[in-house]
Amino acid sequence: GAVVSQHPSRVICKSGTSVKIECRSLDFQATTMFWYRQFPKQSLMLMATSNEGSKATYEQGVEKDKFLINHASLTLSTLTVTSAHPEDSSFYICSAGDRGFPLGEQYFGPGTRLTVT
Amino acid sequence: AQTVTQSQPEMSVQEAETVTLSCTYDTSESDYYLFWYKQPPSRQMILVIRQEAYKQQNATENRFSVNFQKAAKSFSLKISDSQLGDAAMYFCAYRAPNFGNEKLTFGTGTRLTIIP
Numbered sequence: 199g200a201v202v203s204q205h206p207s208r209v210i211c212k213s214g215t216s217v218k219i220e221c222r223s224l225d226f227q228a229t230t231m232f233w234y235r236q237f238p239k240q241s242l243m244l245m246a247t248s249n250e251g252s253k254a255t256y257e258q259g260v261e262k263d264k265f266l267i268n269h270a271s272l273t274l275s276t277l278t279v280t281s282a283h284p285e286d287s288s289f290y291i292c293s294a295g296d297r298g299f300p301l302g303e304q305y306f307g308p309g310t311r312l313t314v315t
Numbered sequence: 316a317q318t319v320t321q322s323q324p325e326m327s328v329q330e331a332e333t334v335t336l337s338c339t340y341d342t343s344e345s346d347y348y349l350f351w352y353k354q355p356p357s358r359q360m361i362l363v364i365r366q367e368a369y370k371q372q373n374a375t376e377n378r379f380s381v382n383f384q385k386a387a388k389s390f391s392l393k394i395s396d397s398q399l400g401d402a403a404m405y406f407c408a409y410r411a412p413n414f415g416n417e418k419l420t421f422g423t424g425t426r427l428t429i430i431p
Contacts, residue, residue, distance in 0.1 A: 230417055241406060241421045242360075289358065295417055301348045301367060302410055302417045306360035 200226045202294050204307030211282055212315055219277045219310045221292030227272035228294035232304060233265070236289045248275055282314045317342045319409050321422035328397045329430045335382075336392045336425045338407030344368075348410040349383070349390045350419070355403040363405070366390065394427075402429045 201224040211217045221231060230249050234242040248254040248269035256262050264286075266278040275294075279286055289311050293304040318341045328334035340349070351363040366374045366383050373381050378398075382391045394401055407422040 232418065236358075241423050244418055247418055291358075291360065293360070293419075301350075301365045302412075303348075303350060303362055303365055304417075304419060305362065306352075308357070308359045 200305040202305050202307040204310055208311045210313045213283055216280045221275045221307050223273045223294045226296050229297050230295045231275035232293045233277050234291045284314045287314045317409050317420045319407055319420050319422040321407055321425050323425045325426045327428040332397055333395045336405050338390045340388050340409050346412045350408040351392045352406045353403045397429050399429050
């Protein structure tokens with residue numbers, strides 16, 4: 199299957215600072231990337247969808263100015279959590295898809311655990 | 316809006332036995348895609364199996380197979396010869412067919428425990 203990497207795997211930051219998470223498709227070109235948030239023992243909650251070279255589409259209730267998403271190339275998308283607060287602590291997962299995939303399947307990165315102190 | 320329901324929060328099965336995880340969904344579309352993803356303790360989401368709605372034949376991937384009942388909007392996952400490595404959260408997911416709307420709608424998940 200296609201491989202997606204995510205960096206860093208864990209990050210601890212202080213309240214009020216910003217943190218950037220990278221998502222890369224390693225062996226395919228990702229026309230679309232998705233960012234999810236997952237709370238303990240819960241399902242994945244879609245935050246936003248990004249297409250290369252265009253603005254991200256955010257789900258209802260997700261603050262655009264707080265969660266900045268950039269999809270600058272066909273292999274890289276970044277999520278920046280700005281002015282992070284303890285309530286932003288969570289597990290963030292990216293996924294990537296390509297229009298060439300026959301069923302539009304998505305492949306997931308290993309996730310990033312963010313802790314805001 | 317599409318919804319995906321997994322009515323079994325937890326399931327357990329004896330090693331080497333067979334287990335079936337349930338999933339139902341609601342959609343007004345006639346063509347769509349369905350997936351099962353596995354999330355082991357590492358939390359890496361792994362694609363297990365996929366199904367196109369217009370294909371009547373049930374998808375199979377080694378020990379994993381689905382029972383797709385389109386009229387009933389049911390998409391269950393059968394795991395045969397269960398192994399310890401199958402222990403994980405399993406998520407059923409739905410995707411609409413249209414370009415520009417490729418997002419997945421996930422169910423709430425079923426935690427599968429394998430009993431040695």
